[in-house]
Amino acid sequence: xxxxxxxxxxxxxxxxxxxxxxxxxxxxxxxxxxxxxxxxxxxxxxxxxxxxxxxxxxxxxxxxxxxxxxxxxxxxxxxxxxxxxxxxxxxxxxxxxxxxxxxxxxxxxxxxxxxxxxxxxxxxxxxxxxxxxxxxxxxxxxxxxxxxxxxxxxxxxxxxxxxxxxxxxxxxxxxxxxxxxxxxxxxxxxxxxxxxxxxxxxxxxxxxxxxxxxxxxxxxxxxxxxxxxxxxxxxxxxxxxxxxxxxxxxxxxxxxxxxxxxxxxxxx
Numbered sequence: 581x582x583x584x585x586x587x588x589x590x591x592x593x594x595x596x597x598x599x600x601x602x603x604x605x606x607x608x609x610x611x612x613x614x615x616x617x618x619x620x621x622x623x624x625x626x627x628x629x630x631x632x633x634x635x636x637x638x639x640x641x642x643x644x645x646x647x648x649x650x651x652x653x654x655x656x657x658x659x660x661x662x663x664x665x666x667x668x669x670x671x672x673x674x675x676x677x678x679x680x681x682x683x684x685x686x687x688x689x690x691x692x693x694x695x696x697x698x699x700x701x702x703x704x705x706x707x708x709x710x711x712x713x714x715x716x717x718x719x720x721x722x723x724x725x726x727x728x729x730x731x732x733x734x735x736x737x738x739x740x741x742x743x744x745x746x747x748x749x750x751x752x753x754x755x756x757x758x759x760x761x762x763x764x765x766x767x768x769x770x771x772x773x774x775x776x777x778x779x780x781x782x783x784x785x786x787x788x789x790x791x792x793x794x795x796x797x798x799x800x801x802x803x804x805x806x807x808x809x810x811x812x813x814x815x816x817x818x819x820x821x822x823x824x825x826x827x828x829x830x831x832x833x834x835x836x837x838x839x840x841x842x843x844x845x846x847x848x
Contacts (some may be wrong), residue, residue: 592753595659596606596652603652607643615643646768650761654808659730659758660727661819664750668822671710675829679716680837687843693724712830715739719838727843744827751820758812765805 618637641647679700682688686695697720700713707713718739722775726732 591663593662595663596656597805599652603648603655607648608636612643615639615755623688629813638718641800641804644768644801646764646771647804648807649764650805652758653761653764654812657754657812658815661815662755664747665819665822668819668826670831671712672826674707674710674712675833679713680841682837682841686841688720688723689836689843689845690724690727690842696720711740711743711826712833714743714840715750715834719834723842727844728838729844730843731834733839736831736839739832740827740834743830744824747823747827754812754816758809758816761809761812762805765802765809768801768805769798772801 615637618639642651680688680696681699682696697717700716700720701708703713708717715736719736722735723729723732
């Protein structure tokens with residue numbers, strides 16, 4: 581158990597480290613140097629031509645620390661969502677397999693439950709940890725021990741609900757990131773406005789360059805954070821929809837392939 585938790589924690593930290601290295605390298609080598617060159621060029625053109633209107637550059641919008649942090653967190657959360665999506669797709673693939681090998685017109689009796697469980701038990705160790713095999717095995721074992729169809733329905737439902745709760749819990753870190761990104765953008769807004777207020781004396785003297793640059797930091801950080809947050813929230817909800825459908829489809833599979841074919845023989 582401890583080894584599994586440690587392995588899962590490592591798989592969560594590796595995408596963060598990779599995103600941090602890649603994004604920071606891109607900022608140091610491309611984004612910030614290009615943004616400085618664009619700002620110098622725009623300043624020169626404004627001094628030579630008072631009517632010059634500078635265009636918004638993507639590099640200037642992205643150059644600050646808050647935007648870099650938002651992008652790192654977005655890539656980290658996207659990697660976690662990608663891994664969860666891949667796991668969910670693998671689980672859905674089992675829905676296309678015939679795990680309960682039952683001929684037409686045949687029923688499953690309590691004494692035959694162990695035989696019908698063998699194809700499920702023959703799956704790989706990873707596949708046996710998926711929701712559908714666990715629900716089928718739990719249902720067959722309960723039917724063998726209690727000979728009660730209602731108990732089978734209850735254990736299948738409980739297994740699916742517990743899996744849904746587990747999936748919901750595992751997405752807590754992604755939800756935290758989705759909340760943190762707009763907050764980081766707001767911190768950039770506060771920093772930019774605070775810097776602009778500190779340079780108000782320059783604006784009174786007629787030099788508004790420092791104030792406009794600081795306000796640009798404020799607005800750009802908010803803009804990037806909101807855009808990234810919208811994209812991340814959309815992807816997160818798509819994953820939740822995929823997981824919810826998996827749980828419902830697994831429960832339907834158990835109802836159709838298992839529970840509806842159970843039969844308790846009448847006692848003499």
